[in-house]
Amino acid sequence: MTQVTEALNRIARQCGVKAPSSWITAARDDHVEIRDDFLRETVDDIADRVDLPSPTGKTQTLTGTGSTNSDGSETFTLNSDFVRMQRDELAFYDPQQDRPVVPVTDSGQWQFLTDVGAAGAIKYYRLQGYDGNYTVDVYNPPGSGDTVTVHYVSNVWLATAGGTEGTTLANDDDVLLLPRRIVEVGTVWRFRERRGLPYDDKYKEYEALLSRLSNDSRGRRKVSFAEPDKDVRWQDLVPNFIPSS
Numbered sequence: 001m002t003q004v005t006e007a008l009n010r011i012a013r014q015c016g017v018k019a020p021s022s023w024i025t026a027a028r029d030d031h032v033e034i035r036d037d038f039l040r041e042t043v044d045d046i047a048d049r050v051d052l053p054s055p056t057g058k059t060q061t062l063t064g065t066g067s068t069n070s071d072g073s074e075t076f077t078l079n080s081d082f083v084r085m086q087r088d089e090l091a092f093y094d095p096q097q098d099r100p101v102v103p104v105t106d107s108g109q110w111q112f113l114t115d116v117g118a119a120g121a122i123k124y125y126r127l128q129g130y131d132g133n134y135t136v137d138v139y140n141p142p143g144s145g146d147t148v149t150v151h152y153v154s155n156v157w158l159a160t161a162g163g164t165e166g167t168t169l170a171n172d173d174d175v176l177l178l179p180r181r182i183v184e185v186g187t188v189w190r191f192r193e194r195r196g197l198p199y200d201d202k203y204k205e206y207e208a209l210l211s212r213l214s215n216d217s218r219g220r221r222k223v224s225f226a227e228p229d230k231d232v233r234w235q236d237l238v239p240n241f242i243p244s245s
Contacts, residue, residue, distance in 0.1 A: 001175040004158055007184055008035060014188045014202075024172060034191060035169065042186035043157045046178055050214045051086045051153060055165055055177055060150045064142030071114035073126075074141035078134040081154040081167075085127065091151045094123050094142070101125045101138065101148055114139060123148065182209045 005023045011034055012019040020026035023035055051057060062076040069075060085091045085103075092101040101123040104110045110126050118124065124139040142148050156165045161173040176183060185206045192199035 001177070002180045003172070004169050004174045004176050005172050007176055007180055008039070011039070011184050011187045011191070014184070015191045022172070024169065033194075034187065038187045038190040038194070039183070041190055042183055043178065045186065046182065046210065046213075047083050047153050047155060047157070049210060051088065052178070052213075055156055055159070056154055057086065058152055058154045058156075060152065062136075062138070062142070062148050062150060064144055064146045064148075066144030068141060069137070071111075071139075072117075073114065073137040073139045075135050075137050078129075078136060078150065078152070079154070080132045081156055082132075082134045083153045083155050086151045086153055088151065092125055092136075093149045093151070095149065096142065096146055097121055097123070099123075103127070104139075110137075110139075179209075179213060182206065182213060185209060 008023050009019045012031075015030075015034065017030050017034065020028065020031050023031070026032065026035065046052075047056065058079070058081070060079050060082075064074060067074065090100050092103070093099075094101050099122065102125070104113060104124050104126050110124075113124060118140060121140060123141070126137045126139075127134065128137065129135050136150070138148065155167050157167060157176070157178050158169065158174045159165045159177055160171060161175065165177070166174070185202050189199045189202035189206055191197075192202065
């Protein structure tokens, strides 16, 4: 893997900036901008736009306690490195029902749901909070000891030489966990644009690389002229709620 400081040295050369003797202690304005502003903006942009696999992509298991809020939901605290849910239908999954947990994004819809109730066993969730302090309310929550799983994008983008994941550059031998070339190009165009320098070529390269990474992370696309698959899951045929009479 590439050391973060090696990537920063390459970024500095492409920005026409002399690299410092140490990026950890560098205090000159242009060095601080590259390390703390433009590099971090690029890292955050990648996390916001691409569902990367582990170690950036993570899974958290939430176990029901049997204790509910006044509206019938149960609140769970998400890991402090949570950035967002992965953009996948099954990102929040109920293994007991073999179904996704359904998102509710509007407060009015949530109140209606909890006031009226929902037939069957489908679970619903409402995400709340902000950086490092996210919680999720689950309606029709898992019973005591039952679980639901959250697949999410974390804020992890580097690791120490010993493998400890992190979010802040602290050692010269810290390694980059994101694709090196995209991080470098993204940082360079941001520096150039902010300084009033030509940046269009690097911006287009960054967007092309990011688009390709996004497609690759979702699996290779292919065109088929054969008949579509006719396999049907039994879960799709069984209704969520079957009345007793």
